[in-house]
Amino acid sequence: MDTITVSVYRRDPSLEKEGKFVDYEVPREEGMVVLDAMKYIEKHIDPSLSLRWNCMAGKCGSCSAEINYKPSLMCKARIDSLKSGKIRVSPIAAYPLIKDLVTDVSENWALLKRIPKFTPREGLEKPWRISQVDIERSKEFKKCIECFLCQDVCHVIREHNSDYFGPRHVVKAASLDMHPLDAIDRSEFMNKDAGLGYCNITKCCTEVCPEEIHITDNAIIPEKERAVNLSYDPLAMLVRSRRNKGGKK
Amino acid sequence: MVEIFDYDLVIIGSGLAGLRASIEAAKTGNGKLKIAIIAKNQLMRPHSISAEGGSAAVLYTDEGDSFDLHAYDTVKGSDYLCDQDVVEYFVRQAPLDILELEHWGIPWARRDDGRVAQRPFGGHSYPRATFAADRTGFYEVHGLYDTMLKYENIDKFHEQFVYDFIIEDNKFKGVTAFDIPTGEIRIFKARAGIVATGGLGRLFGYTTYSHLVTGDGLAIALRRGMRLKDIEFVQFHPTGLVPSGILITEGVRGDGGILRNAKGERFMEKYAPTKKDLAPRDIVSRSMMTEILEGKGFKGPNGLDYLLLDFSAIGAEKIKEKLSQVREIGNHYVGLDPVDSPLPVRPSAHYTMGGIDVTRTGFTGVTGLWAAGEAACLSIHGSNRLGANSTSECVVFGKIAGEDSAKWLLSDISTINLSEGERSHAENFVADAYKDKGDNDPYEIKRVLWSTMDKDAYVFRNERDLTEGLKIIKGLIDRSGKISISEKGNVYNQNLIASLEMKNLVELAEVVVNSALERRESRGSHFRTDYPKRDDENYLKHTIAQRANGGLQITYRPVTLTKWKPEARVY
Secondary structure: OOEEEEEEEEOOOOOOOOOEEEEEEEEOOOOOEHHHHHHHHHHHHOOOOOOOOOOOOOOOOOOEEEEOOEEEEOOOOEHHHOOOOOEEEEOOOOOOEEEOOEEOOOHHHHHHHHOOOOOEOOOOOOOOOOOHHHHHHHHHHHOOOOOOHHHHHOHHHHHOOOOOOOHHHHHHHHHHHOOOOEOOOOHHHHHHOOOHHHOOOOOHHHHHOOOOOOHHHHHHHHHHHHHHHHHHOHHHHHHHHHHHHHOOO | OEEEEEEEEEEEOOOHHHHHHHHHHHHHHOOOOOEEEEOOOOOOOOHHHHOOOOEEOOOOHHHOOOHHHHHHHHHHHOOOOOOHHHHHHHHHHHHHHHHHHHHOOOOOOEOOOOOEOEEOOOOOOOOOEEOOOOOHHHHHHHHHHHHHOOOOOEEEEOOEEEEEEEEEOOEEEEEEEEEOOOOOEEEEEEEEEEEOOOOOHHHOOOEOOOOOOOOHHHHHHHHOOOOEEOOOOEEEEEEEEOOOOOEOOOHHHHOOOEEEOOOOOOOHHHHOOOOHHHOOHHHHHHHHHHHHHOOOOEOOHHHOOEEEEEOOOOOHHHHHHHOHHHHHHHHHHHOOOOOOOOEEEEEEEEEEOOEEEOOOOOEOOOEOEEEOHHHEEOOOOOOOOOOOHHHHHHHHHHHHHHHHHHHHHHHOOOOOOOOHHHHHHHHHHHHHHHOOOOOEOHHHHHHHHHHHHHHHOOOEEOHHHHHHHHHHHHHHHHHHOOEOOOOOOOOOOHHHHHHHHHHHHHHHHHHHHHHHHHOOOOEOOEEEOOEOOOOHHHHOEEEEEEEEOOEEEEEEEEOOOOOOOOOOOOO
């Protein structure tokens, strides 16, 4: 039988100080993805393997891991797209480990809560009229499935103990700021409170995004630019005060 | 260690219905109610995110749509098994609630004049599916989740596996669960609860459902003596992608996609001359299986013979704009870009029309307990749901359950005391589950269950298959009590979860197959080859299944008709 070898990180922090990689032989099937291999291990070789997964269709954002060192969704990583040889699967490293491939990403829930919410302009005639072009602009960011791969790959988050919220949260702010009827601007918050200044635009987040959101070009850079303009440019400040009064177009 | 929480309201499930209920309960309670929302997954990843095509609502009465038309479409789609009073209420409420979502940031697609756009959907005689590309449910979930975050008095509990409801003397007192990341037992004491745990789709192997939809809420309700209604009616969505079963939205056909057999024929012209590919799902699925059984399909892997969904009439531009996710799924999972190639499809288990028997406000009959969304059966969908009606139902009736339960809580002054029996049952449940009771493998039981359901309770059913299936399922129920959970660690123990889910599934399978066996007629999604006609004289009634005296009791209840008398269902 044609098989593949997967080397999977194993550790139960409640019992073990150190983790280890364990090799498993899994039958190769056409079109299989890394998650199929993990499920095979759980069902047929070692039921103690823990992983978080759900939809198997790249929509729920549960099964984030590092596959051959690259942050990826296990349900989308096709075995035949990986270079031959042993496949290395480890948990995303930016977050505390719960067990094996499962990490505690809950600090993101608290960060998301701090970003100012959608605040529609007052006095709009109902039902609202919005052009499709404007809908598309905010929809790109709303596609985010919260897999946190962008957070995982971000060297600011991985290597520095900064107060940068991370790319996912800039995308969230952008999704609200780009809504044509939203009345507030989050760029100042993102810069002052969410540490956006720490991002030095290496674009790693954009590269790993399974939803192909242009995180750096369309979310981070515009949020940075707006913050700078709003903070230091008197003309922009005037525009901002007008926009807040009259609503932005 | 057991941790005990004290709440006024506990909402189980964080899909569209649960989220919507939490918001409305918080609003109605106006800061006076302590609310918990708990789910076995991370809260923002419910199965509702997989809803693709749209949410039905009458928005343009000036252009020819009307409440009566939406209601009639729904009634006819249900093959007359819905309760028409509830449907009439639903269609009037849906537009208000769907437009409200826009104020919570949901990016509805637009017409050229900036007003909300709608797309055609199967069985609807007017294009009334309000949509946000082909990820409607996803955007709805995230919009609702964000809105929920505005309310300070809703506590959020991710990854809690609920294994029981506490009900004493027909009064709800809370739920028991374990925290998946730590294994810690938790009792959520609450004066009221809303069950929003979704359907039972993972009874089937070939399905569009996420892994987590294992009918936990329904199975617990059954064990606790509550009534399940019309549970034999399972919708098979015509276009599950072969071989995974992943959903390809009906929006494809709404936008002009065509089903073809191996000869290239547009076979739906034969079965539904007027609506063709946009006939209701039960009819399209049956027509597809007829073609496949007549040998006009393509040979597929593992017996999954299939037909083709042809995108060519839609055009590359429109596919890229309105069906981007379908395109990505095609490219990624079968290596086919619908812009140049049709996709292989076959009917895939998709929706549970039945559920916990509730009144129009979602009340279950157990004091303090409501249900909403797919877990509930309000009898809107009868024996076959129309596409785009489920997300609307979740929003409309999630809201009502939230409001109704909160109002009741504000007027109810009782306190909850747990009996010693309930407390020790809660505490010992997991320890008991870990005890070795035999050498059966829970994963293997699930595999047998899947192959049985896929074969015996699929699109075409008959006495012999159902009887045979029931025998196997009873054997599985027996085996499910004789398993060993080999992994006994506390932390993120999926082996334990898989075993408990498997138990829930096999017990529900018995109800589905039994109810199907007893319904000796063909109606909506339930087609009996040995009774191929609808039989209004004997079966224009709801099936009610309930555990009683150690067995399963099946009784019936009349259907509520208002304006529309049953007639032949032609499309």
